[in-house]
Amino acid sequence: MQLHSVPTQPFNDQKPGTSGLRKKVRVFQQPHYLQNFVQSIFDTLEIPPNATLTVGGDGRYFNREAIQIIIKMAAANGFSKVMVGQHGILSTPAASHIIRKYHTFGGIILSASHNPAGPEEDFGIKYNTANGGPAPEKITEAIFARSKQIDRYSLADLPDVDLSRLGKTVLEGFEVEVMDAVADYADLMQTMFDFPAIKHWLANGHRMVFDAMHAVTGPYAQEIFVRRLGAPADSLMHCEVSETFGGGHPDPNLTYADALVNVAYGAQAPDLAAASDGDGDRNMILGQHFFVTPSDSLALIAAHAKRIPAYAQGLAGVARSMPTSGAVDRVATALGIPCYETPTGWKFFGNLMDAGKVTLCGEESFGTGSDHVREKDGLWAVLCWLNLLAATGESVESLVRSHWQQYGRNVYSRHDYEAVPTAQAQAVIAHLQAQFDRLPGQTIGRYTIATVDDFSYTDPVDGSVSRGQGLRILFRCGSRIVVRLSGTGTEGATIRVYLEAYTEDPALQQMDAQDALAELIAVAHQLTQLPTLTGRQQPTVIT
Ligand code: G16
Numbered sequence: 001m002q003l004h005s006v007p008t009q010p011f012n013d014q015k016p017g018t019s020g021l022r023k024k025v026r027v028f029q030q031p032h033y034l035q036n037f038v039q040s041i042f043d044t045l046e047i048p049p050n051a052t053l054t055v056g057g058d059g060r061y062f063n064r065e066a067i068q069i070i071i072k073m074a075a076a077n078g079f080s081k082v083m084v085g086q087h088g089i090l091s092t093p094a095a096s097h098i099i100r101k102y103h104t105f106g107g108i109i110l111s112a113s114h115n116p117a118g119p120e121e122d123f124g125i126k127y128n129t130a131n132g133g134p135a136p137e138k139i140t141e142a143i144f145a146r147s148k149q150i151d152r153y154s155l156a157d158l159p160d161v162d163l164s165r166l167g168k169t170v171l172e173g174f175e176v177e178v179m180d181a182v183a184d185y186a187d188l189m190q191t192m193f194d195f196p197a198i199k200h201w202l203a204n205g206h207r208m209v210f211d212a213m214h215a216v217t218g219p220y221a222q223e224i225f226v227r228r229l230g231a232p233a234d235s236l237m238h239c240e241v242s243e244t245f246g247g248g249h250p251d252p253n254l255t256y257a258d259a260l261v262n263v264a265y266g267a268q269a270p271d272l273a274a275a276s277d278g279d280g281d282r283n284m285i286l287g288q289h290f291f292v293t294p295s296d297s298l299a300l301i302a303a304h305a306k307r308i309p310a311y312a313q314g315l316a317g318v319a320r321s322m323p324t325s326g327a328v329d330r331v332a333t334a335l336g337i338p339c340y341e342t343p344t345g346w347k348f349f350g351n352l353m354d355a356g357k358v359t360l361c362g363e364e365s366f367g368t369g370s371d372h373v374r375e376k377d378g379l380w381a382v383l384c385w386l387n388l389l390a391a392t393g394e395s396v397e398s399l400v401r402s403h404w405q406q407y408g409r410n411v412y413s414r415h416d417y418e419a420v421p422t423a424q425a426q427a428v429i430a431h432l433q434a435q436f437d438r439l440p441g442q443t444i445g446r447y448t449i450a451t452v453d454d455f456s457y458t459d460p461v462d463g464s465v466s467r468g469q470g471l472r473i474l475f476r477c478g479s480r481i482v483v484r485l486s487g488t489g490t491e492g493a494t495i496r497v498y499l500e501a502y503t504e505d506p507a508l509q510q511m512d513a514q515d516a517l518a519e520l521i522a523v524a525h526q527l528t529q530l531p532t533l534t535g536r537q538q539p540t541v542i543t
Contacts, residue, residue: 018487020126056090057110060117091280133374214246276378287396295325298362425493
């Protein structure tokens with residue numbers, strides 16, 4: 001095999017964020033840009049003989065070109081085999097499953113998640129390790145350090161592989177296997193959930209609607225919901241995968257999944273309405289005229305886990321990211337199992353799951369998952385809900401309301417201010433942090449501040465410390481305001497303000513979250529001066 005060593009120069013902006021490197025497609029299309037990053041990944045790994053790399057992406061614009069480059073670079077960097085999804089497509093949880101099931105050395109996942117796709121939109125790349133999970137910080141930091149020094153990359157002189165044809169191709173001793181990951185993933189789901197009960201539920205007067213938002217889960221939804229569970233074909237919306245995600249913004253929330261929201265809040269709403277994002281790891285759950293916050297969804301799945309065959313023996317523990325509401329903590333206390341609080345980013349759950357400390361994890365950012373893979377998993381979450389609805393015979397709303405009655409309600413909302421000029425966003429953070437010394441003990445309206453801090457996490461498994469993970473204002477009554485900058489945006493900065501108030505008061509439990517949180521929202525504005533410092537009077541997205 002003929003190898004080329006191509007001279008290059010470092011780019012100074014290849015620092016992975018919350019979930020890999022995300023940039024505009026145009027940035028990735030610059031000569032050597034993608035290659036530099038891929039070589040920086042390979043240079044930080046000790047690739048053993050006969051190693052296999054899993055490669056796949058969410059199918060967005062530039063996915064196929066990037067995969068051909070990665071295959072040639074993998075061949076030149078010592079991998080003996082690449083397993084790639086048909087057409088270059090793998091959902092993120094399916095990629096995690098493939099890495100684990102076939103014991104591949106690791107994987108490269110190409111996705112900018114829920115961000116729009118197209119020539120002027122976003123692209124992303126991340127490395128997952130042999131456990132199937134996103135590389136931990138020590139690896140992403142090493143990749144970044146390497147990217148600042150790189151001066152060459154290696155490429156094998158191989159023809160492009162036909163990604164549409166299933167099967168193995170051997171190229172001068174190097175093998176590429178194009179695989180159908182849908183069946184593998186659907187088989188795994190079938191081992192975990194009570195498919196006969198769900199099938200029966202669907203066949204007996206209940207309806208579901210699933211919106212793939214023109215993104216990667218379309219074929220998986222077709223296989224699982226329609227073919228294996230017998231849902232009528234019109235239960236699926238936007239399940240034709242397109243390189244531009246149909247020109248939409250495949251973020252399953254109340255703003256961007258408006259077509260599904262209209263169905264769930266319309267006449268003849270289905271019993272369950274659900275959506276997943278660009279790469280299939282996020283989920284949104286709606287009942288009839290009823291939205292389930294991701295934090296509540298995690299708590300509910302934890303509370304009812306024993307009804308799901310995969311968790312019939314109980315849970316080892318649960319984990320949530322710091323900004324996620326404390327609803328699941330209350331369930332963990334009731335179940336007598338540990339609950340861990342980690343920084344934002346699925347990569348922080350990996351060690352806990354590998355060590356057998358947690359079974360379920362979740363984040364407020366529409367992510368829920370379990371130790372069946374090492375990524376959050378959108379379709380898995382939908383199946384959890386289908387399984388719970390089938391097992392209890394209750395509606396989504398009644399399940400959530402009974403949960404609030406039993407555990408109290410963590411009224412919760414996140415306000416996002418997107419594409420804020422970076423300097424303005426940093427000014428908001430600096431303004432809040434500058435007051436830290438004098439905030440404890442202050443009372444604003446009915447809220448008295450107990451403590452403030454910048455969240456720091458020590459991994460209980462390997463002792464690694466992650467600082468600067470979000471500013472927290474903790475009130476005596478148990479309410480919280482958290483402010484942090486997103487690590488996944490590609491344009492300016494996104495300020496996230498997380499608001500949480502706990503109540504056992506049945507009247508407050510009935511209220512709309514924005515109304516119940518109105519005073520806390522005003523306190524957040526006062527403390528951060530966000531409207532004045534950014535000129536933004538309203539969030540871009542409220543979830
Ligand atoms: C990624 C991470 C999640 C994180 C989310 C939001 O999700 O995998 O762990 O919660 O971003 O992060 P941030 O608040 O920094 O934007 P995804 O679905 O975009 O890969």
